[in-house]
Amino acid sequence: MDKTASAKSTRRITEPRQGAQAIRRALAVLRILAAGREDGVPLAEVVRATGLTRPTVHRIVHVLIEEGIVERHDKTGRYAIGNQVPELALARARPSRLLIAANPSLQRASTEIGDTLFLTVRTGNDTLCVDRRIGVYPIQVLSIEVGARRPLGVSSAGVAILAAMPAQDARKIVAANEKRLEAYRTDVATVLGQVTAARRLGYGMREIGLVQGTKSISTWIKTPDGRPAAAMTVSAVRTRLGPRREQEVAEILLREARIIEQAIRG
């Protein structure tokens, strides 16, 4: 249990285990590929996003292809998550605790608000949309689907999650995502500004959503130990979310977020 007094920096309790650089790198590549969904990601983009050298990424990706973990689309040359990943995932058949806990809240908020609702979790330095409810109002924001993965900070859900964690942790994550923010036309400073604003407001908000002409409002959901695990988001065409309605929607979201937090404990 006692570490041999490491001459190196006296960091944290959990010094990252060494002896598996290649495995960590392969996983970093996989997470970038996952963000590309079915269409996949070009090699050069993986190189940019991971900061690895091209020969290294190339080697990793092609070994993963041989293993069935990655696929290459012949037409486009892009790389994507292969079908062996869902196969491995079948080992964990049951839906997560959060998904079960959030279900009634999503249902309730969805009918009450009428616009599209998203449940988004944090996974590493990314946000991942894990559930979506389409409202009754005839104009709906449908461009974000279950499975959508983005760097933490580019969506209102990401901003909300960052706002709910210690400022230092948030800064670290945004800095780690620096290279990937360019693709979303934002940068570290802008994101951190939005995070601060969200912290003050009590919820995350984006006047200009990722989709043109939309606006989003997100509340965070914390685990019992106080760390944000997910966010609940409403997206709608901007005109439908004026200051008055924003307040109403935010209140509903905040109420349901607290209910979900209670349900997770159970």
Next chain:
Amino acid sequence: MDKTASAKSTRRITEPRQGAQAIRRALAVLRILAAGREDGVPLAEVVRATGLTRPTVHRIVHVLIEEGIVERHDKTGRYAIGNQVPELALARARPSRLLIAANPSLQRASTEIGDTLFLTVRTGNDTLCVDRRIGVYPIQVLSIEVGARRPLGVSSAGVAILAAMPAQDARKIVAANEKRLEAYRTDVATVLGQVTAARRLGYGMREIGLVQGTKSISTWIKTPDGRPAAAMTVSAVRTRLGPRREQEVAEILLREARIIEQAIRG
């Protein structure tokens, strides 16, 4: 394109790419863990099944834990697939071509036969149950669930899939699974015997199923290029599958397997 005349053995066209031993090993570990489902697998079992040394497996597994790919159950000390794997799998939201193609056949055969039906795919050296239909007969074999993963050769589905491929390939796979067969109380010779029998019969069969007192019948499903991709299985208590009924059930399964093969082409 032209390989520099390798002084080594003039093997196949596709010499396995090198430079990623660690990644391949990590994946081998993951596949073993996947077979353990939610309960997971003790470290020693992973060591046995993969043939790697214990320090190596230990290191790999713990790096994967840090990365969120693997979880360790504190009570039992067993290792299992972590929740980041389903998260990565969400990148591929759509159900597979096979699952869609097989759906009507499973429906039809299930009502016609009345016993539990399984759809099982080959993934590497394993079989993986990807769909199940419960029949109407009051006694049903339910012990095999969607997500169940076993070495090719220990289930009737595995035997069927092996029977449908060139004998040499089948031998290679069974040999690769040698260490894992012990856990199912069988061995290379026994499995190869069953495969030969299945090849003669035209379908896979196990008088003594994995579950005590059950009997299983499986037909293989080939992809357009002639390689077996999946198997369709009926399991029932042994008394319900006498020689007469075995023949009937096998005919239905064979008929539906051919229909699925056509549907995959589409």
Next chain:
DNA sequence: GCGTTCTTGTCCATATTATGGACAAGACCG
């Protein structure tokens, strides 16, 4: 056609990295 600038793919000497034998420590049993 031919340079320019993208992209992806490959080679191989080298230093960094993963390896596994040996040891340790805890759990369970009789």
Next chain:
DNA sequence: CGGTCTTGTCCATAATATGGACAAGAACGC
């Protein structure tokens, strides 16, 4: 309280993954 399980750790060393440099193909402009 020795015997037989298990999991976890150390570290010298051999083997492995690395990345600079080069190549080849694709897309575009003129």
